Amino acid sequence: MIERTEAQQFSREEVGLALRNHGMHLEGLRYPTTPIGMHYLLIHFDIPAIDESSYALEIKGCVRNRMKLSLEDLKQREKVSRTVVMECAGNGRSKLSPRPISAPWGEEAVGCARWTGTPLAPILEEAGLLDEAVEILFSGSDRGIDAGVEHTFERSLPVQEALREDLLLAYEMNGQPLPPQHGYPLRLIVPDYYGVASVKWLESITALNEPFDGIQQVVKYLYQESEEDPGVPITRKLPRALMVPPGIPEYLTRRRYVSPGRIPIEGRAWSGYGRIERVEFSFDGGNSWEDTRLGEPEDPDAWTPWSYEWVAEPGEYELCARATDESGRTQPLQTDESWNVGGYCVNAVQRVPVSVRP
Amino acid sequence: MIERTEAQQFSREEVGLALRNHGMHLEGLRYPTTPIGMHYLLIHFDIPAIDESSYALEIKGCVRNRMKLSLEDLKQREKVSRTVVMECAGNGRSKLSPRPISAPWGEEAVGCARWTGTPLAPILEEAGLLDEAVEILFSGSDRGIDAGVEHTFERSLPVQEALREDLLLAYEMNGQPLPPQHGYPLRLIVPDYYGVASVKWLESITALNEPFDGIQQVVKYLYQESEEDPGVPITRKLPRALMVPPGIPEYLTRRRYVSPGRIPIEGRAWSGYGRIERVEFSFDGGNSWEDTRLGEPEDPDAWTPWSYEWVAEPGEYELCARATDESGRTQPLQTDESWNVGGYCVNAVQRVPVSVRP
Numbered sequence: 001m002i003e004r005t006e007a008q009q010f011s012r013e014e015v016g017l018a019l020r021n022h023g024m025h026l027e028g029l030r031y032p033t034t035p036i037g038m039h040y041l042l043i044h045f046d047i048p049a050i051d052e053s054s055y056a057l058e059i060k061g062c063v064r065n066r067m068k069l070s071l072e073d074l075k076q077r078e079k080v081s082r083t084v085v086m087e088c089a090g091n092g093r094s095k096l097s098p099r100p101i102s103a104p105w106g107e108e109a110v111g112c113a114r115w116t117g118t119p120l121a122p123i124l125e126e127a128g129l130l131d132e133a134v135e136i137l138f139s140g141s142d143r144g145i146d147a148g149v150e151h152t153f154e155r156s157l158p159v160q161e162a163l164r165e166d167l168l169l170a171y172e173m174n175g176q177p178l179p180p181q182h183g184y185p186l187r188l189i190v191p192d193y194y195g196v197a198s199v200k201w202l203e204s205i206t207a208l209n210e211p212f213d214g215i216q217q218v219v220k221y222l223y224q225e226s227e228e229d230p231g232v233p234i235t236r237k238l239p240r241a242l243m244v245p246p247g248i249p250e251y252l253t254r255r256r257y258v259s260p261g262r263i264p265i266e267g268r269a270w271s272g273y274g275r276i277e278r279v280e281f282s283f284d285g286g287n288s289w290e291d292t293r294l295g296e297p298e299d300p301d302a303w304t305p306w307s308y309e310w311v312a313e314p315g316e317y318e319l320c321a322r323a324t325d326e327s328g329r330t331q332p333l334q335t336d337e338s339w340n341v342g343g344y345c346v347n348a349v350q351r352v353p354v355s356v357r358p
Numbered sequence: 359m360i361e362r363t364e365a366q367q368f369s370r371e372e373v374g375l376a377l378r379n380h381g382m383h384l385e386g387l388r389y390p391t392t393p394i395g396m397h398y399l400l401i402h403f404d405i406p407a408i409d410e411s412s413y414a415l416e417i418k419g420c421v422r423n424r425m426k427l428s429l430e431d432l433k434q435r436e437k438v439s440r441t442v443v444m445e446c447a448g449n450g451r452s453k454l455s456p457r458p459i460s461a462p463w464g465e466e467a468v469g470c471a472r473w474t475g476t477p478l479a480p481i482l483e484e485a486g487l488l489d490e491a492v493e494i495l496f497s498g499s500d501r502g503i504d505a506g507v508e509h510t511f512e513r514s515l516p517v518q519e520a521l522r523e524d525l526l527l528a529y530e531m532n533g534q535p536l537p538p539q540h541g542y543p544l545r546l547i548v549p550d551y552y553g554v555a556s557v558k559w560l561e562s563i564t565a566l567n568e569p570f571d572g573i574q575q576v577v578k579y580l581y582q583e584s585e586e587d588p589g590v591p592i593t594r595k596l597p598r599a600l601m602v603p604p605g606i607p608e609y610l611t612r613r614r615y616v617s618p619g620r621i622p623i624e625g626r627a628w629s630g631y632g633r634i635e636r637v638e639f640s641f642d643g644g645n646s647w648e649d650t651r652l653g654e655p656e657d658p659d660a661w662t663p664w665s666y667e668w669v670a671e672p673g674e675y676e677l678c679a680r681a682t683d684e685s686g687r688t689q690p691l692q693t694d695e696s697w698n699v700g701g702y703c704v705n706a707v708q709r710v711p712v713s714v715r716p
Contacts, residue, residue: 007367008370009365009367009368009369010367010368010369010370010372010373011367011368012366012368012452013610013611013612014368014373015368015372015373015376015452015462015464016464016612017610018373018376018377019376019380019381019462019463019464019466020380020381020383020466020612021380022376022377022378022379022380022399023377023378025378025401025404025405025539027404027405027407028405028538030407031538035537035538035539036394036395036537037394037395037397037399037537037539037540038405038537038538038539039395041380041395043383044609045606045607045609046383046385046603046606046607047383047385047386047396049385049388094370094373101610102610104373104377105377106373106374106377108377108378143606144606144607144608144609145606145607145608145609145615146608146609146610150606150615179393179394179395179396180386180389180393180396181383181393181395181396182395245404248403248404248501248502248503248508249403249404249502249503250502250503250504251402251403251502251503251504252371252375252459252460252504253371254371254374257503257508
């Protein structure tokens with residue numbers, strides 16, 4: 001179902017996706033909270049036009065009490081803010097060979113925003129899930145064709161995941177109403193999962209008595225080692241560390257140039273499998289590694305700042321960063337170690353070529 | 359100096375530029391003012407980190423009174439807002455063949471924001487331009503390498519252009535402090551010119567006694583019909599009309615699918631050469647044209663809304679839009695009619711392939 005290519009070059013369709021679905025400028029790692037407009041975006045279809053005055057979220061399916069909640073109803077409920085790293089499951093995809101044809105992410109499909117809204121669990125409790133409910137389906141208003149099938153963007157979670165206390169129905173991003181491109185007027189936030197779980201333009205929540213088998217659940221966003229592998233759904237974010245590329249760039253290649261001396265290197269790291277325990281830095285392409293200094297994340301689901309002072313001598317280098325989380329998960333050295341059919345969860349170490357010029 | 363390719367495929371460098379420098383989602387044409395994060399971006403180097411508390415704009419060169427203005431000083435001056443269409447001079451470039459290698463824009467490098475700041479002319483008058491001043495140079499804080507030369511991003515305007523009453527030093531976008539990626543804390547706005555003139559992260563303004571010959575002025579952003587042509591600097595935006603692509607998209611190809619019947623088509627048009635006088639619509643790839651209904655722009659430099667009701671019957675179509683301004687300038691039918699070395703000012707009519715399916 002997912003085409004791939006061995007080409008080093010990219011198609012016009014891939015470029016079109018890149019122009020619509022932008023990454024975070026890596027110098028944006030300097031901000032604890034990513035400014036609106038720098039946070040990555042992945043919009044499968046079009047950004048829907050939604051009229052807030054007639055908007056209502058529907059809760060339906062295997063529930064005792066069907067509900068309809070206006071944005072005002074939602075705002076009058078308990079209000080909670082969480083700073084959350086959000087990352088596209090396809091981050092890193094474009095470095096695979098052969099490469100699955102989809103959004104051609106380098107490693108910039110990330111952002112860390114402050115989301116404000118109301119917890120989901122109490123709403124599901126009020127709706128009263130029936131015993132036969134096994135999954136909760138989240139339906140957006142965006143509609144289009146993918147993998148040959150016309151559908152509305154929908155994703156489900158098992159009931160026990162949907163009832164976790166950290167899931168939010170968010171109506172604000174960084175203290176402002178959700179921008180249209182981030183899900184206005186309402187989106188789900190699933191803090192530790194890849195971004196695909198955090199359904200935008202949320203229109204309804206449906207308790208299902210059997211597992212959801214929509215395109216975005218069972219065809220896309222599956223981790224399959226080969227076409228024959230039935231695959232497992234992607235869920236939590238694997239660990240990743242990124243640095244702000246030091247020095248100045250060349251416009252087209254983005255290659256970096258720095259002057260010799262003490263170069264402060266700073267970055268952020270995250271994992272959906274728990275606390276970041278270690279971030280290492282390498283200036284020689286991953287042959288030797290040094291521990292960096294970790295700061296404190298702003299929130300349990302925010303990213304962890306790290307820093308290192310590199311003493312640079314003239315020459316050519318490849319700077320690398322590698323994160324390890326409390327579960328012991330770390331980043332592979334080579335991208336193709338995590339090759340998979342759809343190009344998901346590709347979390348090889350970042351590599352930043354740098355010239356140090358006197 | 360500018361490389362080009364005949365390849366139908368795009369390089370990793372072009373994709374990298376697309377991921378950093380995003381376009382406006384064309385459905386964003388529905389908003390009179392483009393939301394922050396949907397407006398196009400072109401960042402030649404890195405987004406600089408600027409500390410507002412120590413920030414000061416310097417006015418220097420051939421002036422009687424050198425000045426240093428803090429952001430607070432600027433905010434205490436006359437406050438003006440203007441809604442302005444901003445468009446990259448490279449918009450449309452990727453459709454040329456052969457294609458200059460740079461940001462691979464389709465036609466989405468546009469946005470229309472509400473910029474607030476203080477007029478430039480009274481500041482230049484206070485500084486007292488000396489008689490020998492011929493150009494005013496605007497210097498940003500962004501630095502990098504382009505066309506083989508390390509430089510700070512700088513652009514100049516002839517004195518009489520810099521003294522126009524419609525130029526702004528803007529510190530707000532859509533009523534908010536400038537986002538980092540749009541020039542925080544201060545940028546120039548030159549309403550009718552392509553975006554390159556509206557220097558971001560403005561650090562100094564220098565009155566020059568000879569024409570500026572920096573890379574971004576005399577090597578890049580030149581309209582050259584051939585390598586031998588000395589070229590002319592690009593200035594004002596050529597006319598362009600864009601429509602919101604109707605119906606629903608296919609994820610990868612972005613091809614549109616609509617149901618038969620009355621399809622409201624809406625869009626916006628603009629020109630740096632004056633009022634939009636006419637926008638035409640074609641459903642047959644530009645063989646036949648119909649006039650559309652024009653609305654009123656919000657501001658003299660904002661875009662002009664237009665609309666048309668298309669009665670769609672099952673089949674395959676190519677929808678087109680074409681703008682004509684009060685100067686009589688219009689859009690060419692074919693992209694290659696405006697082929698030029700750097701791929702600037704490429705304003706061929708928009709073409710939207712659509713399948714009408716029962």
